[in-house]
Amino acid sequence: MHLAVLFTAFSGAISAATHIYAASYAGTVTTLSSQSKNGSYSLSKVAQSNDCGISPSWLMLDSEHNLMLCLNEGIGAANGSLTSFRTNSNGSLATLDVLETLTGPVMSSVYTMPSNPQQRFVAVAHYEASAVTAYTWNSSTGHLARTQTFTYQMPAPGPVPDRQDASHPHGAIVDPTGRFVLVPDLGMDRIHIFKISPSNGRLQPQAPLLVKPGSGPRHAVFWTPSSKAVSIDDTVMYLVSELDNTLSAFKVRYTRNGLGFTNIFEENTYGGEAAPDGSKASGIQITPGNDHIVVSNRGDATFGKQIDSFAVFKCARFHGSDATNVSFVGLFPAYGSFPREFDINGNNGNVAVALQNSHEVALTEGNAQTGGPGKLLSKKTLDGEIPIAIWGP
Helix, strand or coil, rough: EECCCCCCCCCCCCCCCCCCEEEECCCCCEHHHHHHHEEEEEEEEEECCCCCCCEEEEEEEEEHHHHEEECCCCCCCCCEEEEEEEEEECCCEEEEEEEECCEEEEEEEEEEECCCCCCCEEEEEEECEEEEEEEEECCCCCCCCEEEEEECCCCCCCCCCCCCCCCCCCCCCCCCCCCCCCEEEECCEEEEEEECCCCCCEEEECCEEEECCCCCCCEEHHHCCCCCCCHHCEEEEEECCCCCCCCCEEEEEEEECEEEEEEEEEEEEECCCCCCCCCCCEEEECCCCCCCEEEECCCCCCCCCCCCEEEECCCCCEECCCEEEEEEEEEEEEECCEEEEECCCCCCCCEEEEEEECCCCEEECCCCCCCEEEEEEEEECCCCCEEEEEEEE
16 A cells, blocks of 8 residues: 655745744744855844743744744643744744643644645644643634643553653644644653544544553654655654653554554664763654654753753664664764754755753754764854744745
8 A cells, every 4th residue: 555645744844944933931932044154154033922922832834824833831820822823934923813722732733634635723732731632723814723622631640750640742743644643641651642534624532552651752753765656554653752761663554443553663862871860852853864863862961061962863774564774873962951842954954953941042054974963053042941943934
């Protein structure tokens, strides 16, 4: 069975990216522009919005419709919120809609349905509220409306009780066919799986994927090999787990009843060496060459005081129906403290890095051979902790 159409990712690197958007827990979303002169780079602030609440934590683009969604985590507040923006060519953001929601929204993903691909839906993981919510997102007006809420309870704390005291959904991704939404839950050591109804776009809960107790799954990405005839059976999901600092790879099986998974790889984000005390794996991306996985490590000071790392792995190789040879490449400097979410520009390979505790956005070269971030090109200091930086139009 071959994959006729690969689902288009709405967040992450896009080929026409010209700006960097950075969210700050100071309550701002800042647009940065990168300039290069005589081989020297600089980052300058060209716009800023205060309309995403007190603690913006996640940014997501629908570049086809010039839309951005910002999640306000609502740290210390009774509620979080979602803000819909229109992105303008000069980097400014026009506020379209603000919707109060459950507290703790930390990641979102856009999905569609075959009967009406222009209708956008959004799935949101709520860390603090132990919930997953779903919304419609009007591509013309940017209007948001909540349609579904799923809440989770645990009978007792998990193996890491100070972090697994409750369900903590932390990620939200859509599979390559556009038929399933998956949500890693750091507190429950499982990935919630939802099938997208082809008729109305509603999420239908499926049996979850249970992962190693105490691992704390955080974020995941799907990957298929570069080929003119990609088979649906060649899908791999890479999962980064925060509490045990691991990268896991699961070969995906599409069955009549949903999804099945076979664990084909697992290693910590230090190549099997002991993880430094206090380190926490965080973000995960596939390089534009589709051949490396990059994971950000927070709080490890691998490259000096307040200079953490990126871990790079080679993607799986397929031999017939068997996926093998995921391997650790090495560690690369993050040029600051607590690299959280980062984004790789699909056009030139440059990497935008949110350095949460350094209160900075870093711009680095990419290295197609190693897969890792290359030399530092520029940095920009912003107010507050920076949880995410993404490329955009």
